[in-house]
Amino acid sequence: MSIIYFLIGCSVLLALVFLGAFFWAQRNGQHDDLYTPSVRILLDDDPDENDSKK
Amino acid sequence: MKQAEIDHKTTCYHCGNDCADECIEQDEKVFCCNGCREVYSILSQNGLCGYYAYNEYPGVSQVKAGKRLDYLKEPSIIRELTDYSDEKFTIVTFYVPDIHCSSCIWLLEHLNKINPAIYHSRVDFLRKQVNIRFDTQLITLHEVVSLLDKIGYEPLISLQDVVKKQAFDKKDNLVKKIAVAGFCFGNVMLLSFPEYLGISVYEQSFRQFFGWLNLAFCLPVLLYSSTGYFKSAWTNLKNKVLNIDFPLALGITVLFVRTAVEILTHTGPGFADTLCGLVFFLLVGKFVQRKTYYHLSFERDYRSFFPVAVQVIDGANERPVPLSDIQVGQRILIRNNEIIPADAILLKGDARVDFSFVTGESVPVSKVLGEVVYAGGRQTGEAIELEVVKPVSQSYLTRLWNNEAFTRTQENRVQTFSDKVSKYFTFALLLIAFGSLFFWLPFDLPRAISAFTAVLIIACPCALALSTPFTMSAALSIFDKNFFYLKNTAVVEQLARIDTIVLDKTGTITINGETSITAHIAATETERQMIYSVCANSTHPLSRLICQYLDNYIKISTNNYYEAPGRGITADVDGHFIKVGSAKFVNVMQAETSSAKKTEVHISIDEKYIGYFTIQQRYRDGVTSVHSLSLAYKLFLLSGDHGHEREALSSVFPKEDMFFERTPQEKLDFIKQLQQNGHKVMMMGDGLNDAGALKQSDLGIAITDNVNNFSPGSDAILDGRSLKKLPAFLKFSKDALHVVYISFCISLTYNVIGLSYAVSGKLSPLIAAILMPLSTFTIISFTSIATHLAAKRRKLI
Numbered sequence: 001m002s003i004i005y006f007l008i009g010c011s012v013l014l015a016l017v018f019l020g021a022f023f024w025a026q027r028n029g030q031h032d033d034l035y036t037p038s039v040r041i042l043l044d045d046d047p048d049e050n051d052s053k054k
Numbered sequence: 055m056k057q058a059e060i061d062h063k064t065t066c067y068h069c070g071n072d073c074a075d076e077c078i079e080q081d082e083k084v085f086c087c088n089g090c091r092e093v094y095s096i097l098s099q100n101g102l103c104g105y106y107a108y109n110e111y112p113g114v115s116q117v118k119a120g121k122r123l124d125y126l127k128e129p130s131i132i133r134e135l136t137d138y139s140d141e142k143f144t145i146v147t148f149y150v151p152d153i154h155c156s157s158c159i160w161l162l163e164h165l166n167k168i169n170p171a172i173y174h175s176r177v178d179f180l181r182k183q184v185n186i187r188f189d190t191q192l193i194t195l196h197e198v199v200s201l202l203d204k205i206g207y208e209p210l211i212s213l214q215d216v217v218k219k220q221a222f223d224k225k226d227n228l229v230k231k232i233a234v235a236g237f238c239f240g241n242v243m244l245l246s247f248p249e250y251l252g253i254s255v256y257e258q259s260f261r262q263f264f265g266w267l268n269l270a271f272c273l274p275v276l277l278y279s280s281t282g283y284f285k286s287a288w289t290n291l292k293n294k295v296l297n298i299d300f301p302l303a304l305g306i307t308v309l310f311v312r313t314a315v316e317i318l319t320h321t322g323p324g325f326a327d328t329l330c331g332l333v334f335f336l337l338v339g340k341f342v343q344r345k346t347y348y349h350l351s352f353e354r355d356y357r358s359f360f361p362v363a364v365q366v367i368d369g370a371n372e373r374p375v376p377l378s379d380i381q382v383g384q385r386i387l388i389r390n391n392e393i394i395p396a397d398a399i400l401l402k403g404d405a406r407v408d409f410s411f412v413t414g415e416s417v418p419v420s421k422v423l424g425e426v427v428y429a430g431g432r433q434t435g436e437a438i439e440l441e442v443v444k445p446v447s448q449s450y451l452t453r454l455w456n457n458e459a460f461t462r463t464q465e466n467r468v469q470t471f472s473d474k475v476s477k478y479f480t481f482a483l484l485l486i487a488f489g490s491l492f493f494w495l496p497f498d499l500p501r502a503i504s505a506f507t508a509v510l511i512i513a514c515p516c517a518l519a520l521s522t523p524f525t526m527s528a529a530l531s532i533f534d535k536n537f538f539y540l541k542n543t544a545v546v547e548q549l550a551r552i553d554t555i556v557l558d559k560t561g562t563i564t565i566n567g568e569t570s571i572t573a574h575i576a577a578t579e580t581e582r583q584m585i586y587s588v589c590a591n592s593t594h595p596l597s598r599l600i601c602q603y604l605d606n607y608i609k610i611s612t613n614n615y616y617e618a619p620g621r622g623i624t625a626d627v628d629g630h631f632i633k634v635g636s637a638k639f640v641n642v643m644q645a646e647t648s649s650a651k652k653t654e655v656h657i658s659i660d661e662k663y664i665g666y667f668t669i670q671q672r673y674r675d676g677v678t679s680v681h682s683l684s685l686a687y688k689l690f691l692l693s694g695d696h697g698h699e700r701e702a703l704s705s706v707f708p709k710e711d712m713f714f715e716r717t718p719q720e721k722l723d724f725i726k727q728l729q730q731n732g733h734k735v736m737m738m739g740d741g742l743n744d745a746g747a748l749k750q751s752d753l754g755i756a757i758t759d760n761v762n763n764f765s766p767g768s769d770a771i772l773d774g775r776s777l778k779k780l781p782a783f784l785k786f787s788k789d790a791l792h793v794v795y796i797s798f799c800i801s802l803t804y805n806v807i808g809l810s811y812a813v814s815g816k817l818s819p820l821i822a823a824i825l826m827p828l829s830t831f832t833i834i835s836f837t838s839i840a841t842h843l844a845a846k847r848r849k850l851i
Contacts, residue, residue, distance in 0.1 A: 040163070043156060
């Protein structure tokens with residue numbers, strides 16, 4: 001059962017990595033604008049006029 | 055389909071406006087004006103017609119007066135506007151109010167195709183901002199702004215943005231604190247489960263290991279996430295105020311100390327999960343409470359209304375000068391539609407100044423040479439020259455901002471319900487805690503301490519602290535759906551408490567720029583045509599209104615046209631001498647005019663009196679519903695305008711409660727007077743002249759037709775279309791308060807249940823761990839459902 005010490009250590013470490021990733025994203029300003037990216041991903045560089053206008 | 059095709063032929067391809075009157079065609083597409091066509095041709099030349107693919111008619115009508123952007127060449131102004139600049143590139147962020155659809159995002163992020171010197175542009179849709187990085191060598195700030203202007207996205211550059219840029223980025227770690235608390239909460243829950251499920255005797259070493267880990271996870275929660283509560287409790291104690299943060303901080307401390315002691319002495323598992331969960335839920339409540347409207351500003355003052363720079367005439371040449379550098383004695387040039395930034399004497403030109411935003415006067419005022427023109431007015435007509443007599447910050451209008459109402463902090467205007475209750479709550483809590491301590495003390499010391507700490511833990515007002523934020527934020531989003539934007543959740547409570555409503559007239563209960571005109575003339579068709587022809591010569595707003603009214607006539611040529619500024623016009627038409635103007639100008643006996651003083655234009659032909667036009671402001675839809683408020687609230691009308699419409703408004707307001715021709719300072723004093731008589735006053739206004747009253751009142755609501763336009767600093771912004779819902783809003787705010795009361799009772803019930811365990815000193819960590827999330831869940835679901843139902847009852851959703 002000693003393996004539990006190792007496994008818990010792993011899980012806490014993994015959780016800490018995710019927490020760190022969240023902090024990094026926060027500092028990087030990735031949570032500043034939560035709306036525009038959702039629209040931007042739908043926009044093409046060169047939309048075909050006939051295609052999207054029906 | 056056919057119908058759609060026909061529509062396409064008469065609606066502007068760019069902005070979707072109806073262009074039946076005059077059509078401009080290009081590439082088989084129709085445009086309502088040259089502005090729209092120009093935008094289209096710039097886009098099509100640069101292969102950016104994809105703009106039109108995402109939305110139909112994505113543009114905004116370009117029928118508007120061009121603005122001068124010369125001041126953007128001034129180095130001192132450039133320095134203040136840019137975020138970062140060196141020899142290679144410059145970064146600048148603009149506020150563009152016209153951003154409204156996905157096409158806007160697409161176009162503004164493809165500026166690079168129009169001018170390769172713009173490296174990068176990013177749109178923040180909710181804030182309506184665009185961040186642009188461009189080559190400093192190849193393109194200037196002035197060129198960037200005129201490019202934006204050319205494609206129909208004119209950035210709004212005002213003095214306040216320049217001044218307040220620094221204050222904008224307020225550092226707040228709430229999200230990080232929630233992340234830490236959530237992280238610890240999750241891990242602690244996981245590690246606490248074995249304890250609750252039972253650990254067998256030969257696995258006792260795990261128990262200690264889990265305990266140590268739990269304690270380790272509690273540390274960041276205590277030392278990082280919950281610091282705000284300790285700070286707030288401490289400052290409130292110093293000010294001898296007991297708010298809800300005190301029992302919370304006490305509960306957190308006791309939870310931690312007891313957990314640490316139990317784990318270190320191997321006497322029990324402690325309350326690590328309750329501690330982490332408590333802080334996590336509290337912080338989430340705080341997060342929910344803090345709703346921000348990125349696109350709205352509640353703190354605007356005259357600086358965001360005034361331009362950044364003004365043209366100064368310096369001998370023969372003119373140059374733009376930043377407003378802050380304007381000195382007394384300088385000669386300034388104001389063109390059509392520009393705002394006069396400082397009190398000044400008129401030196402040259404025909405001044406017709408629209409003061410509706412400053413004084414509430416609905417009709418533009420004509421000024422004669424040598425007269426003082428007050429700051430804040432908007433010139434309509436030709437360019438004028440003025441000499442500044444007072445610095446910008448000391449003028450008639452801006453002096454208002456020196457009043458103490460603007461320097462006072464707003465926080466403690468109304469004591470919230472939760473503040474009041476938590477005082478008694480804290481006393482009761484301490485009483486029960488010490489009571490149980492002293493009850494057990496003579497028999498059983500460990501049990502006494504256990505009971506004392508258990509009371510403080512279980513009665514920690516988590517659900518109590520959450521009921522207000524969750525109810526109020528639910529209410530806020532209901533208001534929001536009805537175009538009523540509140541600054542923060544505390545405003546809902548203030549709304550429920552007011553008993554007196556003061557309204558401004560111009561722009562508040564009337565619609566700015568919309569007037570109705572009625573004719574009282576006895577004229578034949580040819581006479582009407584003559585009147586039309588004379589008025590068509592004039593650019594005066596009243597003449598234009600008459601022309602609009604007499605729309606279907608054809609203009610015939612006029613001779614000897616003469617315009618007396620501020621009084622009227624005369625001309626010969628077909629050998630008839632026509633006079634149009636004020637009663638005095640046309641030589642009308644006062645008896646012939648109607649008794650009430652209204653805005654009137656009198657007309658005579660060959661010195662024979664024909665009749666007059668009356669011009670009235672158009673009222674908003676909601677005016678009648680405002681009247682229904684008079685049963686429950688005291689209503690006042692407080693206007694800067696003349697009392698022309700006293701009669702018309704007497705159906706809404708009691709006659710003795712209408713006040714006209716009030717200066718901004720008098721308005722502020724009027725509110726103050728009401729407050730001193732013990733009233734809770736709500737002020738509704740739209741202009742700069744109401745700014746002082748809005749600030750002084752217990753609840754200031756700014757009314758605007760377009761929420762992106764300027765509105766004075768206030769607690770809430772109401773879209774003019776929703777004025778008719780005002781009675782429902784007021785009732786709903788009271789409902790919301792009732793929801794808070796009920797949820798307080800619910801959380802108190804939970805506290806009583808918990809206390810019955812706690813006072814006996816037999817509180818198990820499992821009960822605490824179940825009770826706390828359960829009460830939180832109950833409160834959150836109850837408040838959101840109840841608020842929703844209340845909104846439905848008031849027909850707000």
